[in-house]
Amino acid sequence: MPSSPDTEGAELAAWVEQARAWLGDNAPAERAVRDPHDVSVFHNLSHDDELAILDQLRAWQRLKFEAGYGAISWPTELHGAGLSSAHADAFKAAEGEAVALTRHELFSVTINLIAPTIRLFGSDALKSRVFPGLHDGSQLACQLFSEPAAGSDLAAVATRAVRDGDDWVLNGQKVWTSGAQFAEWGQALVRTDSSVAKHAGLSAFLVPMDAPGVEVRQIKQMSGGTSFNEVFLTDVRVPDAYRLGEPGDGWKVTRATLGFERANASNKSGVGGSFEQLLEVARRSGADRDRAVRARLAEIRAREVAAEVSLHREQRARDSGEPPGASGSMRKLQWVRKLGLVSETARELLGPELIADDGRPGRFSWNAHVLGAPGYRIAGGADQIQRNIVAERHLGMPADKAPQPAVASPAVKEQT
Incomplete structure (x- = not known):
């Protein structure tokens, strides 16, 4: 007999409390936390510094995996915990409160894009070769x-x-x-x-x-x-x-991977500057009392919340083994627009402070955001490509009839 929603809710609440206690006992040391003024979209680090970040993330991922928190919603036969997306979402929220490790895109690509692609298309031999390594941080x-x-x-x-x-x-x-x-x-x-x-x-x-x-x-x-x-x-x-x-x-395999990438386009905590970091800039200058600025901030926050809701919905679809559809492209477009709004607002609020490094935190650092944000109009598929996907797969519009060569060049035939 299936358990009732009340029973499931109580079981989830108990599991979350256990996870929070584990996080409290095992969260990484203070030395590993992210700079609160880091609003960069892409890293500006030396090779050694970037490697040190990855070493910290590998160690944390290994610790989570050994405790059963490394692949929460994956099936047990693929070294997961076999729990629901609700458990994974709850742990992610609790982890975000307890841990602030410096992010690295390679971890997100490994766990959120390539691992689920291998789950869909990899042979049993390949899955045995890469799992649990892609879950525990030992393989990226x-x-x-x-x-x-x-x-x-x-x-x-x-x-x-x-x-x-x-x-x-x-x-x-x-x-x-x-x-x-x-x-x-x-x-x-x-x-x-x-x-x-x-x-x-x-x-x-x-x-x-x-x-x-x-x-x-x-x-x-x-x-x-x-x-x-x-x-x-x-x-x-x-x-x-x-x-x-x-x-x-x-092409089918790559479309699935790109779908996972677009589905995770707004799943980038700290990338490009958060709403809270931008709000701090507005409050510091007193601009948060301006009606137009408040409206802009409200729009940015609304886009963040809408993206989070959509992300949770798509994560549940992924748990069933389904590749994401055109909704990922819509979310990616929305997230890129949010990045642009953050850049525009930061420029307006900071003015000359954005281009001259006077040593005060939370000012010139936004320069890295302004330089990096346009890159996501291309990363994961250009905006124009995303709009074509939405038009054709979501709105049912006819495919682009632009002339294309029927045969790729150079002509290299498969040899067997």
Whole structure:
């Protein structure tokens, strides 16, 4: 006989109290907390500082996993706790209150994007190879998607994979790969057949980043950091067991990963400056008493709350093993708009304080936000691409009829 909602609520409340007690006993030391004035969108850190952050996050993730809090809503057969999204949401909220570790995008990509993609499309052998490592922080994964010549047309990737017995041999170049210099794995989208339409000739693989022929080069960003990388693949051999989906399923696999990315677009606590940090700027200057400023702040907060509600709904759909739909694109567009509103408001409130570093906290630091926020109009798919997805998949409008080449170039046919 199924338990009643009251019983389920009581059980969840008891579980949350137990989790809060565990967090109180095990929360990381004060030295690891995030700078309260950090409003940057992308890291501006040295390689060693970034590695130190990842080491702290790995240790915390391992501690959570060993206590049963590392993969709360995943099934037990994949090393999860087998609980509901409500449990995962409750723990995340409690963790946010108790722990303020410096964030790193590579952890979010690993746990929220690539792990669920492998759950959907990975072979049993591959799942056994990467789980529980992707849950406990011992293995991290990056996305090997973008290429210099492909732009926003991800289906035009030219990196190729040729079958050679039980292996595939990969050659090509990827770019703008976040965290590649620290990752153990990379999810790669490559071309395995150029004799068919470009979307149909793609396949997806999980590539060991320490494999012979993988070279990572860091890219210096205008905001100062080196989180992005170029990745060169030269005769890299990848076992067929590391393939995601069937040959030719690469576009379907990648769409699922991008759907997870868009679904998590507003699940970035601290990225780009929070409402509370912006409100502090307004209060410090007295601008919070201005009606127009208060209306702008209210709009920003409303967008944050709406995104949180939508995120919880989509997390429950994910628990059933379903890939996200067009709603992720809508949330991504809304989140990017919120970032823009935060930038505009910070510029108006700070004026010259935004461009001159006088040493006072919470002023010039917003410069990093203004420089970084436009990047998310491209990251995870450009705004124009998101609007096409919403139009076609949510509103039922006809697909874009712009002329496209039927066959990808260069012409490299699959060899068997």
